[in-house]
Amino acid sequence: MSRSNTLPFQMKVTKTVGLSPTVKSLKLGFNDPKLATAFSFEPGQFIFLSIPGYGDSVLTITSAVADLPQIEVAVRSVGNNTKAIHRLKIGETVFVRGPFGNHFDLKKMAGKEVIIIAGGIGLAPLRSLIKTIEKEPQNVGELKILAGAKEPEDFIFKSDLKTWSDFAQVYLTVDQADKNWTGYIGRVTKLIKEAKINQKAIAVLCGPPVMFLPLIKELEGLGLKDDNIYLMLERRMKCGIGKCQHCTCGDRYVCLDGPTFSWLELKDNWEAFL
Amino acid sequence: MSLVLHHQDLSKLITELSEKWPVYGPKKERNEHEVRLELLTSAKNLSLNNSSSIVPPKKFLFPAKEVLILFEKNKLKKPAQTELILLGLNRKDAEGLFCLDKLMTTPLLDDHYAEKREKVHLIVIDSLAPSNNLNCDLYLQRVDQEHYLVFPFGGFGGKIAKSKLFSHDGDVGTISTRHLPDNVIYHPRLDEIVENSRDHPVWDRLAETCFNCGICSYVCPLCYCYETEDNFEITSNIEKDCKGCRNRAWDSCMLPDFNKVTFHNFRPKMKDRIYNWYYHKFVRMPREYGFPGCNGCGRCITACPAKINYREVLKELIKDEQK
Amino acid sequence: MKKLKIAIFDLTDCEGCELELINLREKLAKVAEQTDIANWRFASHNHDLGPFDITFIEGSPITEGDIEAVKQARAASRLVVALGSCADLGGLQASLGAKAWTQGLKEVYGEKYQTKSKPPKPLSYYIDVDLHLPGCPVNQNELANFLSSLIMTKRPEEARFPVCLECKAKENSCLFLAGKPCLGPITKGGCQAACPSRGLQCWGCFGALRGGNHHAFKSNLEKKFGQEKTKSLLKNFFSNQEEFKSLYPREE
Incomplete structure (x- = not known):
């Protein structure tokens, strides 16, 4: 029997880690052993995480498929549900629906240079892809991670960023540096020149809406093809199954057709960058 | 020989059915023009003259507010649904429900809707012959003042058609009523026309007249956008039983905060929201489902406090496109 | 879990919103059970002076004394709730505007009358308000959801529809x-x-x-x-x- 799209299933918090002053990472295990074996997802897909009484939050899975039967998510505390999630302790129960949405095209990335560009918490949805590549780095040509944050302490996955430099080139930039900062200062766009991106590379972008257009301009300038530039969009969502209409974006549903879109798909979309 | 119901027996049929199931149908009570789908026990006040109810039959499947999930401590469950009969819908409203069924169950299944839908049985009454776009259990075609031709569908329809009120002895003529094709909402190139109309002045004009109240969505048989909210029952104790529910409630893409997240509103302009309403109904939905998000019932026209008529808007777009 | 300490104050108004609180009956009893209603002139013997977690203020401040009181309440409270339209919007009494208000007083009480009151304003004119619960009177359902939200450490959501x-x-x-x-x-x-x-x-x-x-x-x-x-x-x-x-x- 297939899982309900509306009724969530139980999971248990097995670990919590503070990632930044406002972001926490949660590791979740399945309560139902059958579900633990049946559950699968692809990097880039999202779930709804809920504490009954508080609401439902859309979160992209941040762990790799190989980490199953546990999954991880990163949660920024902003609303009622995410604040309640931040208060969770190990062993407590949460409710999950999903996975929903499309996923990264790993086959297309084979042998190619892959550029991950993230602004702020935008690194979270891309972590699953990075962790997947980490398991078999030889599958892609080269991995370059370009990440930006307001201040050094705002970076999420700080320890990951350190280990990722073992198999990837990691470029970090902040808007405001402190005295210990040794990385770059300024917008993520500035990192593009530093990273010496191959024009056949595949770029995947995630971050605040204002970040996209300037970055795309830079990447196009380097000769990257429109269908090799991918963007992850964020919208309000209530269902995840193309019903509630909150996530529609021009002719697309972010929950069904996305959250990852190629620039080719979005170029003429009049609502993608509002 | 065809299966026939005499008009004078319709009331008996309702009474017979209402002994086993709750039967709802279009009823005029307070005045002739106000029709609501309410509980019936006979044909008294039943309104079959094609005038549409204030709120379409979607209210039985997708009501203004309903419980999606019940919770208590760490247990969740779906609410139980009651079986009911919806009687006396005209063909247009029944076709509207057929479309809503498609919207809610494909390509991905809203299982909450599907579970409710399974328990709702439909008895359509219309002077037109049954069409293919129906998902009803019984179709009563009013062929003359005295008679209905009876078309049962599926197991439930077959079961109720066994009633002694139906007879095989009738030899009744059929009135041929033709359904006129709607050349506005079924205009062959409407999707393209609306799609290319983003710079048309009509959207600015509408943004100056539309109140953004969302009534057009609430009364639309094919509007299905929704909001969810979690409530904790105040009479329970948060530490002991922590009872509550997740509700799903009507929303409207016309409302100012429809696309608002904590840090950003993705559709802040009224003009864009109005365009999106038309785009969804006449571009995205026909392409996604093969039918427009409008069955021409006219409820939004009658209910709009700003007196906006979407047909006039579409006609204007069609006319200006030909220039 | 520590109980929320609640205060309920009223200013110039009809007290209809407080009545709606009372009308919650058994629901209010459950709220009282799960919180500590520490100061409520209208319905309680408790007159605690704070500090409070949540302070509900009903009515609009119109005298210097009222203004001082709401400022004190603000200082003593983590969250301030404008309860009802008088507190949230100024209420009907604010619809006159300052000029007509002064004019009206003269007409009713004569030229020589010295009033202590100022033209009514919403609470937010004088202090920061965290949460709004409008209505003349407030709606019982909204009120119940509002209170249950506060009990479960949840920010009550305002209606986003007309x-x-x-x-x-x-x-x-x-x-x-x-x-x-x-x-x-x-x-x-x-x-x-x-x-x-x-x-x-x-x-x-x-x-x-x-x-x-x-x-x-x-x-x-x-x-x-x-x-x-x-x-x-x-x-x-x-x-x-x-x-x-x-x-x-x-x-x-």
């Missing part, structure tokens, strides 16, 4: 279309269309819906009822709101 949603949900036929100056389309919902369901037009007591098309509505009203009546209708409850000020920028 009165028309709940009005259509009740299958009312439209009063505006029937020629009444019903403010439902631009008024914040949550009242469950209390008035229109009884055949009475909406007077806007929950305040103007944020982001509603107030300009379109105003010009529509003006066509039907003229400028003067339109203004007086919109003024009743909206007079202290940004929405009203953008419709009548030259208003005092």
Whole structure:
């Protein structure tokens, strides 16, 4: 029997880690052993995480498929549900629906240079892809991670960023540096020149809406093809199954057709960058 | 020989059915023009003259507010649904429900809707012959003042058609009523026309007249956008039983905060929201489902406090496109 | 879990919103069980002076004493809730505006009368307000949800829809279309269309819906009822709101 799209299933918090002053990472295990074996997802897909009484939050899975039967998510505390999630302790129960949405095209990335560009918490949805590549780095040509944050302490996955430099080139930039900062200062766009991106590379972008257009301009300038530039969009969502209409974006549903879109798909979309 | 119901027996049929199931149908009570789908026990006040109810039959499947999930401590469950009969819908409203069924169950299944839908049985009454776009259990075609031709569908329809009120002895003529094709909402190139109309002045004009109240969505048989909210029952104790529910409630893409997240509103302009309403109904939905998000019932026209008529808007777009 | 310490104060108003609190009956008893209602002149012997987690203030401040009291309450409270339209919007008493208010006092009490009161203003004119629960009176359901939200450490959500949603949900036929100056389309919902369901037009007591098309509505009203009546209708409850000020920028 297939899982309900509306009724969530139980999971248990097995670990919590503070990632930044406002972001926490949660590791979740399945309560139902059958579900633990049946559950699968692809990097880039999202779930709804809920504490009954508080609401439902859309979160992209941040762990790799190989980490199953546990999954991880990163949660920024902003609303009622995410604040309640931040208060969770190990062993407590949460409710999950999903996975929903499309996923990264790993086959297309084979042998190619892959550029991950993230602004702020935008690194979270891309972590699953990075962790997947980490398991078999030889599958892609080269991995370059370009990440930006307001201040050094705002970076999420700080320890990951350190280990990722073992198999990837990691470029970090902040808007405001402190005295210990040794990385770059300024917008993520500035990192593009530093990273010496191959024009056949595949770029995947995630971050605040204002970040996209300037970055795309830079990447196009380097000769990257429109269908090799991918963007992850964020919208309000209530269902995840193309019903509630909150996530529609021009002719697309972010929950069904996305959250990852190629620039080719979005170029003429009049609502993608509002 | 065809299966026939005499008009004078319709009331008996309702009474017979209402002994086993709750039967709802279009009823005029307070005045002739106000029709609501309410509980019936006979044909008294039943309104079959094609005038549409204030709120379409979607209210039985997708009501203004309903419980999606019940919770208590760490247990969740779906609410139980009651079986009911919806009687006396005209063909247009029944076709509207057929479309809503498609919207809610494909390509991905809203299982909450599907579970409710399974328990709702439909008895359509219309002077037109049954069409293919129906998902009803019984179709009563009013062929003359005295008679209905009876078309049962599926197991439930077959079961109720066994009633002694139906007879095989009738030899009744059929009135041929033709359904006129709607050349506005079924205009062959409407999707393209609306799609290319983003710079048309009509959207600015509408943004100056539309109140953004969302009534057009609430009364639309094919509007299905929704909001969810979690409530904790105040009479329970948060530490002991922590009872509550997740509700799903009507929303409207016309409302100012429809696309608002904590840090950003993705559709802040009224003009864009109005365009999106038309785009969804006449571009995205026909392409996604093969039918427009409008069955021409006219409820939004009658209910709009700003007196906006979407047909006039579409006609204007069609006319200006030909220039 | 530590119980929330709650205070409920009232200023110039009819006390109808407090009555709605009392009308919650067994629900209120459950709230009292799970919180510590430490100061409530209207219904309790407790007169704790704080500090409080949540302070509900009903009514609008009109005297120096009131203003001082709300400032003290603000300083002693983590969260301040404007309970009802008098606190949230200034209430009907604020619709007059300063000039007409002074004029009215003279007419009623004579030229020599020295008043201690100032023209009524919403609470937010004097202090920061964290949460808003409008209504004349507040709606019991909203109130119950509001309280249960606070008990479970959840920020109560304000209605993001106009009165028309709940009005259509009740299958009312439209009063505006029937020629009444019903403010439902631009008024914040949550009242469950209390008035229109009884055949009475909406007077806007929950305040103007944020982001509603107030300009379109105003010009529509003006066509039907003229400028003067339109203004007086919109003024009743909206007079202290940004929405009203953008419709009548030259208003005092």
